[in-house]
Amino acid sequence: YENITVSDSYKGPRLNENCQPTVEFMEQLETTFKAQKELHKRYIFHMLTIALEKFRKLPTMIDISVPDDGKLTVCGDTHGQYYDLCNIFKLNGPPSPENPYLFNGDFVDRGSWGLEVFMTLLGWWLHDPKCMYLTRGNHETKNMNELYGFEGEVKHKVGPNAFRTFQTLFQSLPVAYLINKRVLVMHGGLPMVDNIELDDIRKLDRFCEPGEAGTLTDLLWADPQDAPGRGTSKRGTSAQFGPDITAEFCKQNGLDYIIRSHEVKEKGWESAHNGKCWTIFSAPNYCDQRGNDGAYLTIRPDNNLVPIPNEFKAVEHPPCQPMMYANPMMRMAGL
Numbered sequence: 110y111e112n113i114t115v116s117d118s119y120k121g122p123r124l125n126e127n128c129q130p131t132v133e134f135m136e137q138l139e140t141t142f143k144a145q146k147e148l149h150k151r152y153i154f155h156m157l158t159i160a161l162e163k164f165r166k167l168p169t170m171i172d173i174s175v176p177d178d179g180k181l182t183v184c185g186d187t188h189g190q191y192y193d194l195c196n197i198f199k200l201n202g203p204p205s206p207e208n209p210y211l212f213n214g215d216f217v218d219r220g221s222w223g224l225e226v227f228m229t230l231l232g233w234w235l236h237d238p239k240c241m242y243l244t245r246g247n248h249e250t251k252n253m254n255e256l257y258g259f260e261g262e263v264k265h266k267v268g269p270n271a272f273r274t275f276q277t278l279f280q281s282l283p284v285a286y287l288i289n290k291r292v293l294v295m296h297g298g299l300p301m302v303d304n305i306e307l308d309d310i311r312k313l314d315r316f317c318e319p320g321e322a323g324t325l326t327d328l329l330w331a332d333p334q335d336a337p338g339r340g341t342s343k344r345g346t347s348a349q350f351g352p353d354i355t356a357e358f359c360k361q362n363g364l365d366y367i368i369r370s371h372e373v374k375e376k377g378w379e380s381a382h383n384g385k386c387w388t389i390f391s392a393p394n395y396c397d398q399r400g401n402d403g404a405y406l407t408i409r410p411d412n413n414l415v416p417i418p419n420e421f422k423a424v425e426h427p428p429c430q431p432m433m434y435a436n437p438m439m440r441m442a443g444l
């Protein structure tokens with residue numbers, strides 16, 4: 110990025126050399142992105158480079174400690190719906206150490222502002238890693254980005270050689286968070302092996318693309334089911350887990366419940382498996398067609414960590430259809 114010069118005509122936000130975005134930078138970034146203008150490529154590559162160095166050093170599962178008088182807001186899939194992301198910060202306040210957020214994967218693909226969503230979330234994380242936590246979703250993977258739009262979006266907005274850098278950064282994202290030792294968060298769901306312990310997740314090598322099977326794939330792809338036991342995935346990847354699996358996993362690992370995302374819900378959230386499996390989805394009117402609400406969960410120790418759902422509607426966005434940059438075959442197929 111050092112070789113990319115920024116001309117005087119550039120009117121967008123400028124990043125300081127230590128690559129620590131200020132609140133003012135983040136406010137300017139929102140103004141720039143909302144006007145559908147660009148963050149300069151020098152700053153995009155600078156942020157990606159520094160973020161990669163920092164993410165690489167993080168564990169695969171990260172402990173979050175929410176103070177007794179504090180809170181954590183957990184959001185689910187945002188899928189490039191930038192204007193709805195801005196609405197979350199308008200409804201619930203901007204990220205700060207007193208108002209921290211966990212975004213639980215699937216930042217990109219489907220919606221056509223994946224770059225803006227991810228650079229905004231990354232900017233807040235670089236501003237202060239205590240105000241923003243990011244989980245890898247199954248859409249932070251090469252195969253999905255090639256099919257569902259983000260590869261095309263990055264090529265269009267950043268250039269032909271940028272996607273590889275995003276892939277490397279996506280591979281370095283944590284895949285699970287443990288809140289106050291009692292709540293586990295992942296994008297998809299539970300690993301398909303019995304007697305799995307939290308340490309097995311901590312020891313995972315995450316610096317790769319998820320394969321056809323395995324614990325990393327399950328954490329990014331699995332879904333809950335109502336029937337006991339395990340079932341075949343409707344997606345063709347990983348599998349489904351029943352209420353008994355969730356109860357046993359929570360019991361063995363001293364957890365109250367798990368939070369996951371990965372599935373659209375009519376209200377944006379759902380509590381299943383007797384309150385031990387919460388789903389949170391934060392892309393309202395998904396793909397401009399589902400009509401669903403979005404939601405985010407407020408987690409407070411003074412509410413005994415019981416999630417408080419907050420539902421919200423989609424907001425207006427500029428005329429740019431979903432999957433704008435995807436392979437036209439995918440757009441035609443309405444996939």
Ligand SMILES: O=C(O)c1nn[nH]c1-c1ccccc1
Binds near residue numbers: 186218219257371372
């Ligand atoms: O794109 C989505 O809706 C999505 N979000 N998480 N997983 C998927 C998905 C996975 C496979 C095929 C289609 C969608």
Ligand SMILES: [Mn+2]
Binds near residue numbers: 372
């Ligand atoms: Mn998703």
Ligand SMILES: [Mn+2]
Binds near residue numbers: 215246248370371372
């Ligand atoms: Mn997903």
